[in-house]
Amino acid sequence: MRVKQWLKRWRDTAGKTQSDGGALAQPSHVKHWDIDTEFIMEQGIRLPESHPIHKQIGMIGITDSDLSLLRAIKPHLLPHIASITDIFYATILDVTSLSEMIQSHSTIERLKKTLEQHISEIFDGVIDEAFLKKRFKIAEVHHRIGLDSKWYMGAFQNVQNGLIDIIHQHIGDSQLQIRMVMAIMKIMNLEQQIVLESYEERHRIEREQQYQEVKDELKRNIAELSSRLAELTASTNETIQSLIARGMNLNEKVVQTSDSARHTQARAEDGERLIMQFTGSMQQIVAHTHQMKSSIDELKNTSLRIRSIVGAVKEIADQTNLLSLNASIEAARAGEHGAGFAIVAKEVNKLAAHTKDTVTDIEELIGNSTLVTNAVVHIITQVKGNVSTVREQADATGDTFRHIVEQVEQSTTDMEHMQEEMKTLLQITTGIGQSTDEVAASAERLNEATLHL
CATH class of the missing domain: 1.10.490.10 (Globins)
Incomplete structure (x- = not known):
C-alpha cells in the first residue's frame, strides 16, 4: 500500500518543477544515476x-x-x-x-x-x-x-x-523507477519469506527439542512411576493374597467355631432338658416322700391302736387265767363231777398263757416296729431336706443352663453374623486383589506404551 x-x-508530482514547491519534487542538487x-x-x-x-x-x-x-x-x-x-x-x-x-x-x-x-x-x-x-x-x-x-x-x-x-x-525515469522499485520489493519479499521460514524452522526445531525433552522427561517419569506402581502393586498384591489366605483361614476357624457353638448350644439345650427332667424327678421324689410320710404316720397310728388292742387282749388273758384258776378250784370242789370241767379250765389256762405269750411277742414286735418307723421317719425327713436342697441346686443349675443356652444362642448368632461378614470381607478383598492385578497389568501396559513413545 x-x-x-x-x-x-510521484506521478502526480512528476511534471512539477522545483519552483512549484511540490512535496516530492526532487532537489536540484541530487544527481541522477546513469x-x-x-x-x-x-x-x-x-x-x-x-x-x-x-x-x-x-x-x-x-x-x-x-x-x-x-x-x-x-x-x-x-x-x-x-x-x-x-x-x-x-x-x-x-x-x-x-x-x-x-x-x-x-x-x-x-x-x-x-x-x-x-x-x-x-x-x-x-x-x-x-x-x-x-x-x-x-x-x-x-x-x-x-x-x-x-x-x-x-x-x-x-x-x-x-x-x-x-x-x-x-532515478529520473519514471518507468525505470517503477521497475527498480518492483524489483526491490520482490527481492525483499523473498528475503523476508526465507528469513521468516528460517525463523519458523528454528522455532519448530526448538519446539521439537522442547517437546522431545518434555517427552523424554515424561517418559522417564512415567517409566519410573509405572515401575514404582508395578512394584507397589506387586507388594500390595502379595499383601492382599496373604490377607485373603489369612481371611480364609480365619473364616474356616469362624465356621468351626460356629459349628462348635451350635454343638455347644445343642448340648446345653440337652443339659437344660435333663435338668428339667431331674427337677421333675425331684418333685416326684418329694411327692412320694410326702406319701411315704403319710403312710408311716398311718402305720404309727395303727401301731398305737394295735398296742391298745394288745393291752386289752392281755387284760382279757389275765382275766381268762384268773377265770381258769377259779374254774379249777370249783372243779376240785365238785370232785368227780367236775373232772371234765377241770380239763376245760386247764385248757383255758393254757390258752390264756399262750395268748399272753403271743401278746407279749406282739407287743415286742410293735415296739420294734415303732423304733423302725421312727428311724424311717427320721430318714425320710433327712431325705426330704436333701431333696429340697437338691431341688434348689437343680433350679439354680437350670437357671445357669438357661443363661448358658441364651449366651450360646447369642454367640451362635454373632458367629453366624461374623461368618457372613467374613464372607463379605473375603469377597471385597478378592475384588481388591483382582483390581490390583488389573492395576499391575495397566502399569505394565503404561510402561510398554511409554517405551514406544
Missing part, C-alpha cells in the same frame, strides 16, 4: 529446477531481468548502504528491551557491518544455494540473540522504505 501511494504521489539498461542479461536464478524455492520465486514473479536490474544499480547503492543499516537498527534500538538484548550478545557496530554485507549481497542479482544459506544464517543469528520475527519485519520494512526513497531520489 505504501508503494502504491508513493507511486501515485543506469545502463542495455547490459547483457545473465541468468540470476541458479538453482535446480527441482528446488522448492522456485515455487516461491514464481509466485512473487522474480525474473532474471529483475535480478539483472538489481545488479545494475548495486554500484550506485553501495554508498547509501550504511545509512540504510542505520535506519534498521535505529528502529530496533528505539525499543529499550531490544537494545539491551542485542548489546548483551554483540555490539551494534559488528551487527551493522554484518547487515551492510547482507544488504549488499541482495543486489548481487544472484539466487543460489549460497544466497539461501546466508539468509538462513541471518535468521539463525537473529533467533539466537532473541529478536522476534515481528521486530525483524518492522525494521526490515523500514530498510525497504529507505531503499525506495533512494531510488525515488536518484
Whole structure:
C-alpha cells in the first residue's frame, strides 16, 4: 500500500518543477544515476529446477531481468548502504528491551557491518544455494540473540522504505523507477519469506527439542512411576493374597467355631432338658416322700391302736387265767363231777398263757416296729431336706443352663453374623486383589506404551 501511494504521489508530482514547491519534487542538487539498461542479461536464478524455492520465486514473479536490474544499480547503492543499516537498527534500538538484548550478545557496530554485507549481497542479482544459506544464517543469528520475527519485519520494512526513497531520489525515469522499485520489493519479499521460514524452522526445531525433552522427561517419569506402581502393586498384591489366605483361614476357624457353638448350644439345650427332667424327678421324689410320710404316720397310728388292742387282749388273758384258776378250784370242789370241767379250765389256762405269750411277742414286735418307723421317719425327713436342697441346686443349675443356652444362642448368632461378614470381607478383598492385578497389568501396559513413545 505504501508503494502504491508513493507511486501515485510521484506521478502526480512528476511534471512539477522545483519552483512549484511540490512535496516530492526532487532537489536540484541530487544527481541522477546513469543506469545502463542495455547490459547483457545473465541468468540470476541458479538453482535446480527441482528446488522448492522456485515455487516461491514464481509466485512473487522474480525474473532474471529483475535480478539483472538489481545488479545494475548495486554500484550506485553501495554508498547509501550504511545509512540504510542505520535506519534498521535505529528502529530496533528505539525499543529499550531490544537494545539491551542485542548489546548483551554483540555490539551494534559488528551487527551493522554484518547487515551492510547482507544488504549488499541482495543486489548481487544472484539466487543460489549460497544466497539461501546466508539468509538462513541471518535468521539463525537473529533467533539466537532473541529478536522476534515481528521486530525483524518492522525494521526490515523500514530498510525497504529507505531503499525506495533512494531510488525515488536518484532515478529520473519514471518507468525505470517503477521497475527498480518492483524489483526491490520482490527481492525483499523473498528475503523476508526465507528469513521468516528460517525463523519458523528454528522455532519448530526448538519446539521439537522442547517437546522431545518434555517427552523424554515424561517418559522417564512415567517409566519410573509405572515401575514404582508395578512394584507397589506387586507388594500390595502379595499383601492382599496373604490377607485373603489369612481371611480364609480365619473364616474356616469362624465356621468351626460356629459349628462348635451350635454343638455347644445343642448340648446345653440337652443339659437344660435333663435338668428339667431331674427337677421333675425331684418333685416326684418329694411327692412320694410326702406319701411315704403319710403312710408311716398311718402305720404309727395303727401301731398305737394295735398296742391298745394288745393291752386289752392281755387284760382279757389275765382275766381268762384268773377265770381258769377259779374254774379249777370249783372243779376240785365238785370232785368227780367236775373232772371234765377241770380239763376245760386247764385248757383255758393254757390258752390264756399262750395268748399272753403271743401278746407279749406282739407287743415286742410293735415296739420294734415303732423304733423302725421312727428311724424311717427320721430318714425320710433327712431325705426330704436333701431333696429340697437338691431341688434348689437343680433350679439354680437350670437357671445357669438357661443363661448358658441364651449366651450360646447369642454367640451362635454373632458367629453366624461374623461368618457372613467374613464372607463379605473375603469377597471385597478378592475384588481388591483382582483390581490390583488389573492395576499391575495397566502399569505394565503404561510402561510398554511409554517405551514406544
